[in-house]
Amino acid sequence: MTRPADAALRLGVLASGRGSNLQAILDASAAPGFPARVAIVVSDRERAQALDRARAHAVPVVWLNPKDFGERAAYDAALTGVLAARGVGLVCLAGFMRILGPAFVRAWAGRVLNIHPALLPAFPGLAAQRQALEYGVKVAGATVHFVDEGVDTGPIVLQASVPVHPDDTEDSLSARILVEEHRLYPEAIRLFAEGRLTITGRRVLVR
Numbered sequence: 001m002t003r004p005a006d007a008a009l010r011l012g013v014l015a016s017g018r019g020s021n022l023q024a025i026l027d028a029s030a031a032p033g034f035p036a037r038v039a040i041v042v043s044d045r046e047r048a049q050a051l052d053r054a055r056a057h058a059v060p061v062v063w064l065n066p067k068d069f070g071e072r073a074a075y076d077a078a079l080t081g082v083l084a085a086r087g088v089g090l091v092c093l094a095g096f097m098r099i100l101g102p103a104f105v106r107a108w109a110g111r112v113l114n115i116h117p118a119l120l121p122a123f124p125g126l127a128a129q130r131q132a133l134e135y136g137v138k139v140a141g142a143t144v145h146f147v148d149e150g151v152d153t154g155p156i157v158l159q160a161s162v163p164v165h166p167d168d169t170e171d172s173l174s175a176r177i178l179v180e181e182h183r184l185y186p187e188a189i190r191l192f193a194e195g196r197l198t199i200t201g202r203r204v205l206v207r
């Protein structure tokens with residue numbers, strides 16, 4: 001399935017920090033024929049570098065300050081409002097440091113992707129690269145998965161592996177994994193936008 005340029009899938013990217021995955025998505029979507037484009041970038045942090053990256057591409061940004069909302073459900077409802085107002089068809093978590101509550105996950109079921117710097121189900125949660133080093137694995141990697149109500153537990157779309165070297169530090173391993181993240185995330189978005197992903201239970205069929 002190909003879409004005309006004006007019918008590209010509209011992405012809402014949620015990011016809290018550096019935004020290098022957002023950058024990879026922005027760069028991929030600038031290529032002719034890419035079936036998705038970033039419609040809005042939302043952050044919970046006012047000074048997230050991700051917001052500057054979006055502005056540099058003339059992509060609208062919204063800062064949703066958690067302090068303005070009493071509870072998670074209110075924050076998540078505001079988030080849904082922002083995304084829906086921009087006609088978002090796929091939400092991409094790219095280093096977004098907040099857990100999304102069950103109401104958000106249900107409202108957007110099958111339409112939220114996350115990227116995690118480990119070969120899930122190993123090493124979910126924070127500091128995945130450090131967890132991998134401390135465990136002593138010889139192979140690490142990255143995972144793009146659909147988001148469900150757990151932390152890094154949803155159905156897996158794509159994975160890529162990298163070797164762990166004996167002299168690796170958290171930084172060196174993270175950098176090696178990041179190269180794969182930047183390749184994997186745009187590819188997963190393309191597959192979704194082209195209607196080539198089907199979720200069956202825990203499994204994602206890629207056509």
Ligand code: GRF
Nearest residue numbers: 018019020021095115116117
């Ligand atoms: C990445 O390692 C991603 O896998 C994890 O958070 C980090 C975000 O990095 N979820 P960036 O903000 O995209 O540079």
